Amino acid sequence: GAVVSQHxxxxxxxxxxxxxxxxxxxxxxxxxxxxxRQFPKQSLMLMATSNEGSKATYEQGVExxxxxxxxxSLTLSTLTVTSAHPEDSSFYICSARDLVQGTLxxxxxFGQGTRLTVV
Amino acid sequence: xxxxxxxxxxxxxxEGEDFTTYCNSSTTLSNIQWYxxxxxxxxxxxxxxVKSGEVKKQKRLTFxxxxxxxxxxxxxxxxxxxxxxxYFCAGPGRGSTLGRLYFGRGTQLTVWP
Numbered sequence: 701g702a703v704v705s706q707h708x709x710x711x712x713x714x715x716x717x718x719x720x721x722x723x724x725x726x727x728x729x730x731x732x733x734x735x736x737r738q739f740p741k742q743s744l745m746l747m748a749t750s751n752e753g754s755k756a757t758y759e760q761g762v763e764x765x766x767x768x769x770x771x772x773s774l775t776l777s778t779l780t781v782t783s784a785h786p787e788d789s790s791f792y793i794c795s796a797r798d799l800v801q802g803t804l805x806x807x808x809x810f811g812q813g814t815r816l817t818v819v
Numbered sequence: 820x821x822x823x824x825x826x827x828x829x830x831x832x833x834e835g836e837d838f839t840t841y842c843n844s845s846t847t848l849s850n851i852q853w854y855x856x857x858x859x860x861x862x863x864x865x866x867x868x869v870k871s872g873e874v875k876k877q878k879r880l881t882f883x884x885x886x887x888x889x890x891x892x893x894x895x896x897x898x899x900x901x902x903x904x905x906y907f908c909a910g911p912g913r914g915s916t917l918g919r920l921y922f923g924r925g926t927q928l929t930v931w932p
Contacts, residue, residue, distance in 0.1 A: 813860075813861045
């Protein structure tokens, strides 16, 4: 299957600083990428949909000014957590679907996830 | 966003016992997907069901899609310790959210040897 690479896998930052997480699709062009947040032993909460060359679409309740998403190319999307606070500590996962092939019947390929700890 | 309900949240079984997780949607789904997330890992695609009443098998795993395309189940026969992990169902968005996947809360399976 397709490969999605996410970096870094773990990051510890100080409160008030910003952290950038990268998500790359290695062997297909991901016109659309998705960013999820997962709390311990809980489900994947969709934060935003990242579309190449356009602004991201955020889910209700997600602060777009805090979670900056950029999708500058067909293989790279970034999530920047700005002015991080301890409550932002979580597991962030990106995923990509090859929506050019068919919108509904394609699986999602996930990155390895990023464990963010804000101290 | 769209909600997909999944039960139970946790399931503890002894190795060799069967396991089932159920997924329900209030709206008709065009398809449903199942993923497995091992402890400390990321979700990995297992299967997709598209047709009403569809049943698919992968070795000891049996996946079903309801006739009304609103519910689905995953059944594991004779669980093994390698089955440990969280199993998620996911349904697609509708209308303006088409293309997105919305996940159930998952069922965390623990298998005792």
